Amino acid sequence: MTDFYQLKVLEVKKETADATSIAFDVPLALYKTFNYKPGQYLTLKFNIGGEEVRRSYSLCSSPALEEPLRIGVKRVKDGLVSNYINDNIKVGDLVDVMLPNGRFFAELKKDNYKTYYLFAAGSGITPILSILKTVLLTEERSFVHMLYGNRSQDSILFNEELEKLQKEYADRFILVHTLSRPKSNWSDLWLSGKKDKIHRKGRVDTLAIEWFINEYPPYAQNTEYYICGPGTMIENTKKALQDIDVPNERIFIESFGGVTSSDVTEGIDNASLVAQLNGETIKTTISNGKTILRTLIDAGKNPPYSCEGGVCSTCMCKLKSGKVHMKNNLGLDKSEVDKGYILSCQSIPLTEKIEVIYE
Amino acid sequence: MHELPVDAYTSQEWFNLEQEHIFSKTWQFAGLVEDVANAGDYISVQAGLNNIFIVKGKDNRLRAFHNMCRHRGTQLLRAVGKGKKAITCPYHDWTYNLEGKLVSIPKKEEEFPDLCNKELHDCGLNLHEASVDIFKGMLFVHPEKDAPNIMEFFGEVEPYLGPHIPEELIEYQEKKDGAFYTKEINANWKIIVENYIDQYHLAHLHEDTLNMYDHAKAEFGWAGPHYYFFEPLVPEYLADVKNASPYPLMDKMPEDKMGAYVPWLFPNIGITESESAWNTFHAIPLAPDRTLVVIRSKTMNVSEWEYTKQYTKSMSSKVWQNIGNKGKYEGDASDPMASGNFMEEDVYACEQQQKSLSSPLFSVGAQAKNGEFAVRKFQSVVKEWVEKYRDND
Known part of the structure; x- marks a missing residue:
């Protein structure tokens, strides 16, 4: 599961001023192995400045189409990897890629008859675009109602592709853009006339969601709600849906970091760690500030991980004794936490002794 | 000849079987x-x-x-x-x-x-x-x-339905919260369905009441467990339909598709989708020999004034001098066959057929190959649903 494969870059496409999409060539022999569900991501490994770094990027391609695997990468301010990719990756490069993974996906069936509500903000469009295309292609009777938030017209990712889908599936696909700082001046309106895309002004927030669902109520009554964007957008959207009594089991979320929380909890200095990993019992010390995962990596071990952002849950392990603090947990639900599972990439020790097992 | 025993139309046992195995297991x-x-x-x-x-x-x-x-x-x-x-x-x-x-x-x-x-x-x-x-x-x-999703049940018949968009129409109600037509009919629900899907009788029982439609050009068949039916307007009506139509015309209906779509959705809901109205026809079994029929009717969402104008034009159209509103026989208006009302004609036929079922001599002598094919098909679907479960009980 945590093996890497070398894939060749097939295409590098500038999507907006600060975002690129990268398509990979999957050799025929690996075609099946690299099968994925719409909404999942790829984990990429780079060596930047002598340090090994991994990042996960959602696939925006659709497994229902015979198209190459494609990820979208938007520059993050001061982001190490996103800027590296945007600046350096070119056609023909070989990149270390893990198999598609992730718990955010839509389980689609040809005969399904559902209404999918998709909420995306910014680069959160990537997995949503994959779900969108795959629903429209696979489920001939299902409907998609999508609300997509951006700063302005210029920052809309995959705009062309979205417009094409809107035309092609006009009877089943509703798309509303909401822009927090729309560019508009009279001369533009004059030029584009009626062709100008109608958009809503504002963010993807409670008001926008209530308005959207009242304006576009579901026809097929079996509904699902998919949300992807930065942390606050996820929280707001989920809360807005809960406020109008959407049950939790119909809501699916994927967080794209952005939770630079004001979390100041500090761990215990030099706590002892006993970890069972791949049949080995490792005894070491967690130096101040480090996570359980980093401690093991720095000790030369090979724990499973991919996003290192508290989202993907690849690094999940079970706490056998001691207490930890998770800086960020977007991967585990309450029942898993209750059973003692933790995200090792986010866990710092709160007790002198910590014992974990990677199952 | 007849797919179901006479019992199926008269006995409490069959009524109970249908309630349990058809009406409690379908959309x-x-x-x-x-x-x-x-x-x-x-x-x-x-x-x-x-x-x-x-x-x-x-x-x-x-x-x-x-x-x-x-x-x-x-x-x-x-x-x-x-x-x-x-x-x-x-x-x-x-x-x-x-x-x-x-x-x-x-x-x-x-x-x-x-x-x-x-x-x-x-x-x-x-x-x-x-x-x-x-x-x-x-x-x-x-x-x-x-439940199996609703489009798995209705998907196959959907392409045969009319271009009407019922959500955009408004309901015609004579009194608030009252359906357009409600009547308890003294016949088994299947007799009523069989009458609804019987193409053979249109030109005969409704000789002078439904002759604005061209029965000879009717297209009908079976899709999944459902029946579909379409027939165009007769040329005379079509030529003047903008004036002759009793209500404002359906805006979603292109001229070459002008006519009546009259599908029956299994087990007990018919739709009548015409050039000027869209109706649901719900047959609710009350007893082996009693059925409640509730019709709800929707028409174009336009102003009262549009309806008045259309009514005036329709009244003065020459079309209705020749077709549409005469009884099959002349006589007292209390005779359904002289009423000039196709619903009364149908109710009458259904109730009279139900009466015969108790005769020891009753049998269906023959069935029309095309015009009554749907009747036989419907009976076989009913039989299939009941037997599917009865054998397992």
Whole structure:
């Protein structure tokens, strides 16, 4: 599961001023192995400045189409990897890629008859675009109602592709853009006339969601709600849906970091760690500030991980004794936490002794 | 010749079998989407042996539950409270949330100390869930929580339906909350269905009442368990339809598709989709020899003035001098065959056929190969549904 494969870059496409999409060539022999569900991501490994770094990027391609695997990468301010990719990756490069993974996906069936509500903000469009295309292609009777938030017209990712889908599936696909700082001046309106895309002004927030669902109520009554964007957008959207009594089991979320929380909890200095990993019992010390995962990596071990952002849950392990603090947990639900599972990439020790097992 | 025994039309045993194995196992018509228009609106409908409660949440999604409080089983559910976020039974005020989960029991600690030591919603006393969905502007319910989806049931017949968009039409009601037509008919429900899908009788029983449609050009057949039917207007009517139509014409209907779409959706809901009206025809079995027919009618959503204008034009159109409103026979208006009303003609034929079923000499002598093919097909579908389960019982 945590093996890497070398894939060749097939295409590098500038999507907006600060975002690129990268398509990979999957050799025929690996075609099946690299099968994925719409909404999942790829984990990429780079060596930047002598340090090994991994990042996960959602696939925006659709497994229902015979198209190459494609990820979208938007520059993050001061982001190490996103800027590296945007600046350096070119056609023909070989990149270390893990198999598609992730718990955010839509389980689609040809005969399904559902209404999918998709909420995306910014680069959160990537997995949503994959779900969108795959629903429209696979489920001939299902409907998609999508609300997509951006700063302005210029920052809309995959705009062309979205417009094409809107035309092609006009009877089943509703798309509303909401822009927090729309560019508009009279001369533009004059030029584009009626062709100008109608958009809503504002963010993807409670008001926008209530308005959207009242304006576009579901026809097929079996509904699902998919949300992807930065942390606050996820929280707001989920809360807005809960406020109008959407049950939790119909809501699916994927967080794209952005939770630079004001979390100041500090761990215990030099706590002892006993970890069972791949049949080995490792005894070491967690130096101040480090996570359980980093401690093991720095000790030369090979724990499973991919996003290192508290989202993907690849690094999940079970706490056998001691207490930890998770800086960020977007991967585990309450029942898993209750059973003692933790995200090792986010866990710092709160007790002198910590014992974990990677199952 | 006849796929079903005479018993199937007269006996309580067959009636019970159908209630259990057909009407309690299929998607059942429950009304029109506007019946549950706003958050908190609810209705309950009888669907075979089940009474199903439909409520709309603030998320605009419909939920369906068996209308039966889990306390004493009372059929009393209603949506209450500010924001209509709760479903309650007024008998003892047991309360459920919009997902059907039990959320409160009055005097729980004193009266039910041993009920269950978990959270209320984990006590196995949540409302029984059912399914609800929308097809062509109509509500349908299914008693199972994980019912096969509604488009698996209706998908095959959908392409044969008219271009009408019922959600955009308005209901014609003579009195508030009253259906356009309600009548208890003294015949088994299948007699009524068979009459509805019998193409052979159109040119005969309705010789002078439905002759604005071109029966010779009727196209009909079977899709899934459903019947579909279309026939165009007769040329004379078509030529002047803009004036002659009794109501404003359907705007969604292109001229080359002008006519009547009259499908029958299994088991008991017909639609009549014409150039100027869109009707549901719900046949509800009451007893082996009694059926309630409820027709709801929708027409174009235009002003009263448009209707007045259209009526005036229609009255003065020459078309109706020759066709459409004469009885088959001349006579007293109390004779259905002289009424000039095709519904009266049909009711009359159905009731008279039912009467014959008790005769020891009754038999169906022959069946028209094309015009009555649907009658035979319908009987075989009924038989299939009943036998599918009866053999397993």
